[in-house]
Amino acid sequence: MSYQNILSESSNGITTITINRPKKLNALNRETIKELHDAFAEADQSADTKVIILTGSGEKAFVAGADISEFANFSVAEGGKLAAKGQELLFDFVENLSTPVIAAVNGFALGGGLELAMACHFRVASTNAKMGLPEVSLGVIPGYGGTQRLPQLVGKGRAMEMVMTAGMIESNQALEYGLVNHVTSLEELIPLAEKLAGKIMRNSSVAIAEAIRAINANYKDGVDGYKAEIEAFGNCFGTEDFKEGTTAFLEKRKADFPGK
The missing domain is CATH 3.90.226.10 (2-enoyl-CoA Hydratase; Chain A, domain 1)
Incomplete structure (x- = not known):
């Protein structure tokens, strides 16, 4: 552009x-x-x-x-x-x-x-x-x-x-x-x-996006930041990045996050 x-x-x-x-x-x-x-x-x-x-x-x-x-x-x-x-x-x-x-x-x-x-x-x-x-x-x-x-x-x-x-x-x-x-x-x-x-x-872009949303939630009127964090935390468990991150940790290797 x-x-x-x-x-x-x-x-x-x-x-x-x-x-x-x-x-x-x-x-x-x-x-x-x-x-x-x-x-x-x-x-x-x-x-x-x-x-x-x-x-x-x-x-x-x-x-x-x-x-x-x-x-x-x-x-x-x-x-x-x-x-x-x-x-x-x-x-x-x-x-x-x-x-x-x-x-x-x-x-x-x-x-x-x-x-x-x-x-x-x-x-x-x-x-x-x-x-x-x-x-x-x-x-x-x-x-x-x-x-x-x-x-x-x-x-x-x-x-x-x-x-x-x-x-x-x-x-x-x-x-x-x-x-x-x-x-x-x-x-x-x-x-x-x-x-x-x-x-x-080096880190999971998917997790970072969820973290941004959770942190920002604390500064929004009428939004419970803790609930937003719980929801974002749970969302991470359904991602390929979570599977790769935890697998890499257990296998004692560097994670190669797919960003999904």
């Missing part, structure tokens, strides 16, 4: 999606959000893709935010529709993908950029990364899940401070907060993400 604002490349079980609007610091506009949805959907449906890495082009920005020029004159109704559509099409979609998604945060991840990184299953960052939700400085609040996912990751008090001050934190502070899992140099960022992807790919 051909894209105008992103790049998507697949190799050795990894699909790397790169937001490619360097002149706009990779800011998200409606077209880019739609292209990202299509690229994630394509990768998720591919039997050859075991892990997805998301990053931004260049050295300055992962995603510097949303393209403000697109919505500066929106009405109340239009603003609500913008948030609802974006969450459905991209942010919630990424969070609930069956394929693991690693955000490789290079440079600025602000506003919608940080919200997109937080929608990924986990994050690694370069030492030059800076993260924040500056929306209140524009007279609006985070609208792509930021007020929900940030407290889940860093705690209510820290999230309140980050949102209300509209400030940025650097990568080491993000690591201390638990917002990112690892920090490394810019040069080693993608190699680190690929190394983590390699560790993931």
Whole structure:
């Protein structure tokens, strides 16, 4: 599939999606959000893709935010529709993908950029990364899940401070907060993400998909996460991966998971 604002490349079980609007610091506009949805959907449906890495082009920005020029004159109704559509099409979609998604945060991840990184299953960052939700400085609040996912990751008090001050934190502070899992140099960022992807790919993709659903269930209103875990656990017993994994363990050999 051909894209105008992103790049998507697949190799050795990894699909790397790169937001490619360097002149706009990779800011998200409606077209880019739609292209990202299509690229994630394509990768998720591919039997050859075991892990997805998301990053931004260049050295300055992962995603510097949303393209403000697109919505500066929106009405109340239009603003609500913008948030609802974006969450459905991209942010919630990424969070609930069956394929693991690693955000490789290079440079600025602000506003919608940080919200997109937080929608990924986990994050690694370069030492030059800076993260924040500056929306209140524009007279609006985070609208792509930021007020929900940030407290889940860093705690209510820290999230309140980050949102209300509209400030940025650097990568080491993000690591201390638990917002990112690892920090490394810019040069080693993608190699680190690929190394983590390699560790993931050694395991059952079917079990990982069930684990993602079970973990996410804990954060959904009206859903009992423990029941979701029990159901997901039971589902694993009907898979070829379970048979291969347990057989390999008993035979003291490395498992060769079929992904079924």
